[in-house]
Amino acid sequence: MKETYRFQHKHILGIEQLSVADILHILDTAISFKEISNRSIKKVPTLKGKTIINFFFEPSTRTRLSFEIAAKRMSADTFGITAATSSAKKGETLIDTACNLQAMNPDLIIIRHGSSGAPGLLTRHIDASIINAGDGTHQHPSQALLDMMTIREHKGSIDGLKIALIGDIAHSRVAHSNILGFTKMGADVKVAGPATFMIPHLDLLGARVCSTVEEAIADADVVMALRIQKERQNDPLIPSLREYARFYGINRSRLKHAKPDALIMHPGPINRGVEMDPDVADGKGSVILEQVTNGVAVRMALLYLVLGQEGGRAE
Amino acid sequence: MKETYRFQHKHILGIEQLSVADILHILDTAISFKEISNRSIKKVPTLKGKTIINFFFEPSTRTRLSFEIAAKRMSADTFGITAATSSAKKGETLIDTACNLQAMNPDLIIIRHGSSGAPGLLTRHIDASIINAGDGTHQHPSQALLDMMTIREHKGSIDGLKIALIGDIAHSRVAHSNILGFTKMGADVKVAGPATFMIPHLDLLGARVCSTVEEAIADADVVMALRIQKERQNDPLIPSLREYARFYGINRSRLKHAKPDALIMHPGPINRGVEMDPDVADGKGSVILEQVTNGVAVRMALLYLVLGQEGGRAE
């Protein structure tokens, strides 16, 4: 079976499209690329002459930069478009903008967009590969993959782990991609947060909703706090940040319920003292910055897999 | 004559500076470069080590990106400055900013500016080559060249064609460059649009003003709709977009007056349902996205011709 495996995806839109074998192949590829970023000369010629467009409709430091660093370390040419500079300002539709980009023969468009489903929509209109770098409250697959890579490096496997996600499940594309990924890889996923941050039928995604943080993190191998997505809420769903921190913030006292060697994770950027106490973010078990390092490696793997072996893909 | 022809221009400011031989040479060069963008490795070393500055005072997706893609596919180094990040905010004059750029030894500055004549002004103060990427209501020569390339690919030659330009002639630098180019190449150019969008003495440029769209596109080989340049008007020159669409929008019914194989063109971004119906923009004869593809090829040719053969230019 292993001998005949072939990565077949032209686009990376969400975790549900990936099989367990796909995910393991991406993570293995990422591990093999990781050391490039530690070299004195951080550059391989793999994607020389490829045109990659970063098409970001929402502000982003780490994801945009992570993809751009990944691309340039593979020797691709990168081009950036933000909502502020794009023709969206001139009233052009998303599809027209995308078709215009396509006409310039890019190999790959990496898109972040405020509307769930925007990256999937583009795949129906253009020929280039698409990677979803976050769409509305839908998914952020490269984030889930870097999280899985980080957990796997520390725990060997994701299968059988107890993983707790705390916070704003409803508005978090990171949560959606992670719940799909973790359960697919065999983990037991529990979530907790204010009722306004939960969505009905979360169990359909494979996660169990707990009524307290303590219950969710009981005996957990991994505790992941999510960001309060302030910019994605239309009305105040929580009474105050202070009250949120008191009932749902991850602190040392609460962490006593988890396994002693539990990993502490956060997709960043952290609201310190809200989702997580500083001594937890910076302390024992925290792998928050390793997540960022692995982000570059996972994205190098994704770029390579969708672009670097064109002959091998059955389209 | 052909043997002794030499491209002699250091700057590309407008179409009037180019001879018929120059235009044909640019278009031939562009055709020879076009296939590079279809390669798996979209990169040639021609302009390696050249410094190209994109100096954009107005927002732009396609033109800025098109030049940047053209430059990187030729292996040049590109640098971007926008009005938002430039020292214009600190009260510096355009000439001082340009002289400061010049002091960093760029080979080429590509400039878009809201004031007609700004690129020409710069040529009197700096040594680098200048390409006008759109100045006020004056000219946008690379757009006219990509339009001519597209027409030539479909019709073989521009000479003798009937070309209709519909819409905002007065405020459109695209229209000005195209009228100059099309008439120079031997086409018969007619224009139509609201009276407030016409300029006196358009006939001096070589175009005939028609009183209706139907008259302008009668028997036309090419129908080009122009964008409503909303951001460039100080007061409302048209009663409403709806009325504009009714009297001047290109639709299937109106197109019956043109030749059956007429090309449909638009410089983009399109205001769908205003200048053009969606079924026209996306339908038979439309070469709107080919215009964008040819834009990269024409810009590769321009960069090559002004930069790539320094020894051959008589300065």
Add this chain to the structure above:
Amino acid sequence: MKETYRFQHKHILGIEQLSVADILHILDTAISFKEISNRSIKKVPTLKGKTIINFFFEPSTRTRLSFEIAAKRMSADTFGITAATSSAKKGETLIDTACNLQAMNPDLIIIRHGSSGAPGLLTRHIDASIINAGDGTHQHPSQALLDMMTIREHKGSIDGLKIALIGDIAHSRVAHSNILGFTKMGADVKVAGPATFMIPHLDLLGARVCSTVEEAIADADVVMALRIQKERQNDPLIPSLREYARFYGINRSRLKHAKPDALIMHPGPINRGVEMDPDVADGKGSVILEQVTNGVAVRMALLYLVLGQEGGRAE
């Protein structure tokens, strides 16, 4: 002694950290790199595969572009972050943002920040080299080095020169770095400007405060006007720009007090007619644009010295 000299600095935070030997070594290196920018192919492979992040919290044309051009002419990969696109908007602290950047394994972060000391703070939290591209009212060391390079090219040496700095000493990081550098290299530095632009104990930095511009520039070899740092003042410290120009602006009449061959300098961007008359800025003795040219060379030298010879640094 010369044989055993070695450049030992991982970071460039301010002039005070540099010895006279360091400064001479940087300037000699810059002179050797200067001709690269005059070549037809402006690129050497020295820093290929290095990751350099431009992290600019304040708008800048010339400094950001100068560093980026320097980096690409050395073949490094550059990445830009501005305050507008960074996670600072999402409430992340500077140190968290910096630690996240560090996690992506950059070799060098070039930072401009409104808070004095921000670059120094970062060196305590991250492993990459840091170059201060201007921090608050504190320092701007690469500017002082390019000024010293320019003076040295014209006068042979800085030792023994009479140098006048006119204007806003208190709010100018350029002034602070230059006073430290000029006095360290043996120059006699005099300053003049409105009392609200002076700081107590300027003599501790090595400069003598004069009560009139005429006194400061008497017999000067170099006259440097500083920019009115409008954006860095909280309240109006000068009655009007017109009055400032009258009492402190550099004009031909005032310049009669300086040496006939005095160099005229300004860090740019110039407020023409305020700090300096146009005929002075553009006239005899002005080396303002040479400063910009030397900026690229000095920054190439700094990048090379902090990055290009890792084996040789005793850390």
